[in-house]
Every structure is written in structure tokens, then in C-alpha cells.
Amino acid sequence: xxxxxxxxxxxxxxxxxxxxxxxxxxxxxxxxxxxxxxxxxxxxxxxxxxxxxxxxxxxxxxxxxxxxxxxxxxxxxxxxx
Amino acid sequence: xxxxxxxxxxxxxxxxxxxxxxxxxxxxxxxxxxxxxxxxxxxxxxxxxxxxxxxxxxxxxxxxxxxxxxxxxxxxxxxxxxxxxxxxxxxxxxxxxxxxxxxxxxxxxxxxxxxxxxxxxxxxxxxxxxxxxxxxxxxxxxxxxxxxxxx
Numbered sequence: 001x002x003x004x005x006x007x008x009x010x011x012x013x014x015x016x017x018x019x020x021x022x023x024x025x026x027x028x029x030x031x032x033x034x035x036x037x038x039x040x041x042x043x044x045x046x047x048x049x050x051x052x053x054x055x056x057x058x059x060x061x062x063x064x065x066x067x068x069x070x071x072x073x074x075x076x077x078x079x080x081x
Numbered sequence: 082x083x084x085x086x087x088x089x090x091x092x093x094x095x096x097x098x099x100x101x102x103x104x105x106x107x108x109x110x111x112x113x114x115x116x117x118x119x120x121x122x123x124x125x126x127x128x129x130x131x132x133x134x135x136x137x138x139x140x141x142x143x144x145x146x147x148x149x150x151x152x153x154x155x156x157x158x159x160x161x162x163x164x165x166x167x168x169x170x171x172x173x174x175x176x177x178x179x180x181x182x183x184x185x186x187x188x189x190x191x192x193x194x195x196x197x198x199x200x201x202x203x204x205x206x207x208x209x210x211x212x213x214x215x216x217x218x219x220x221x222x223x224x225x226x227x228x229x230x231x232x
Contacts, residue, residue: 008132008204009215050218057137059200073134073202077218080131080162080203081115081174081194 002066004032007075013045029053029072030062036074050077082150082158084142086133088165093175100157100177107156109183111190113176119169121216127208129216131164131173134202138162145196149178152192153185160193162203192229199226 005018026032033051036043054073055064066072093114101107119126146158157179167173176193180186205216 005134007134007202008206054134054137054202057134057140059141073137075134075202076204076215078199078202079205079216079218080133080201081198 001068002032002070002072004036005071005073007073009076010045010074013042015042023066026066028062028066029055029060029064032066032072033062033074046074048076051075052077082143082146083160084139084146085159085161086135086138086142086164087161088163091161091163091172091175093172096159096161096175096177100159100179104156104179106181107179108181109186110177110179111183111186112178113174113190113194114172115174115194117167117169117171117173121207124207124209124211126169127210128166128168129208130166130206130213131162132204132206133162133164137202141201142197145193145200148196149189149193153178153180153189155180155185155189158189158193160197162197162201164203195222195226195229198222 002021002023004021006014011017026035033046036046052075053060053062056071097110097112100110117129142160155178159177161175163173176190178186178189199222206213207216
């Protein structure tokens with residue numbers, strides 16, 4: 001089981017702030033993103049080139065590996081400060 | 082090192098003064114304050130909402146401070162970043178650095194702001210006369226952060 005979270009514009013477009021997923025077959029964040037994109041419709045927002053992601057609350061790249069129990073987050077470019 | 086993420090207003094002057102308290106070895110304190118403007122990209126801004134990723138935000142800021150402390154001889158570092166609803170004129174962020182000499186304090190403060198703007202999970206949503214809009218990341222912020230990359 002992994003916990004996936006969506007923030008800011010993505011959360012609004014997708015209409016949810018997060019979900020639990022049982023994804024035994026997925027081994028990387030990129031595969032997880034492909035799985036979410038395959039839902040079609042609003043999920044295409046995750047195809048954005050500037051998409052950022054985090055694994056267990058650390059910024060990471062899409063080729064990062066996934067493990068059971070991970071907390072994953074997808075979000076647009078950050079704009080604090 | 083002190084990192085605070087909170088909705089409350091803060092007093093930049095008090096934060097700055099507190100940075101050198103009880104440490105006579107500090108010869109330089111540099112402070113940066115970011116404020117909410119009443120305009121952006123040619124539109125009036127009535128206020129903004131700061132969203133963040135609770136848990137990750139604090140970790141990301143602490144990591145940025147640790148990296149600054151590895152690069153410069155800093156004696157104290159403080160970051161305050163507000164979240165939630167903020168009207169124009171209010172401070173959003175404070176970064177203060179203290180060192181024996183000014184150059185380290187200046188450079189570290191600049192570095193922390195550049196990294197914060199590109200690596201800390203905060204998002205601004207502006208309230209304009211045409212409705213609310215998310216602020217998009219700027220490539221100039223990416224370029225500014227990129228100049229600190231070690232070759």
C-alpha cells in the first residue's frame with residue numbers, strides 16, 4: 001500500500017487531496033504516474049513537464065524506486081518565498 | 082538553527098534583533114523579508130493564500146539550512162515562513178543569517194532564499210479582481226538557484 005498526495009493546482013484539478021493505492025506491480029514513480037495518467041480526463045494534468053514529486057517527503061526524480069508503505073506526492077512547481 | 086512554518090504574523094525587526102542575542106562572536110546579521118505585493122503580472126492582487134505540504138515543508142527547510150551551514154561559517158540561521166491567508170503588505174517570509182563576518186551572512190541568506198523558492202513545498206494562490214489564480218513557477222527562480230551548483 002502506498003499513500004499518494006496531490007497539492008495546490010493539481011489537488012484542485014483532480015478534486016482529491018490524496019488516496020491509498022495497492023500497486024504491487026509498480027516499481028517506480030514514473031510507473032505510478034503512467035498508471036494515474038491511464039485514468040484519462042483530468043489526470044492528464046500529471047503529464048505536465050514541470051511536475052515535481054516527492055517520496056517520503058523528500059524531493060526526488062520520476063525514476064525513483066517505490067516501496068510498500070511509501071508516501072508519494074505530486075505537485076506543480078513550488079512558488080513560496 | 083530555527084525553522085518555523087506558521088499562520089501567525091511576525092515582527093521582522095524582532096526576528097532580526099533576536100539573531101545576535103547572547104552571542105558576542107556574531108559580527109554580521111543579514112535579514113531578508115518577503116512581503117505580499119498588491120500587484121503581480123499586471124493584475125491587482127487583493128491577497129493570497131499560501132498552501133504547503135505539512136511535514137515535508139519543515140524537513141525541506143531544515144535540509145536547506147544544513148546545506149548553507151556546510152558552505153559558510155554560520156553562527157545562527159532562522160527561517161520563518163507563513164501559510165494561510167495573507168493580505169497585501171504583510172510579511173510572508175523571513176530569512177536571517179548570522180556570522181562572524183558579513184560575506185558569509187550575505188551569501189548564505191541569498192542561497193537560502195534561492196533554494197527555498199525552488200525546493201520548499203509552498204504554493205501561492207492570488208486573489209485578483211478576475212478571480213483566484215495559482216502563481217506559476219518562474220524560470221528565473223530556477224536560474225537563480227542553479228548558480229549555486231558546485232562544479
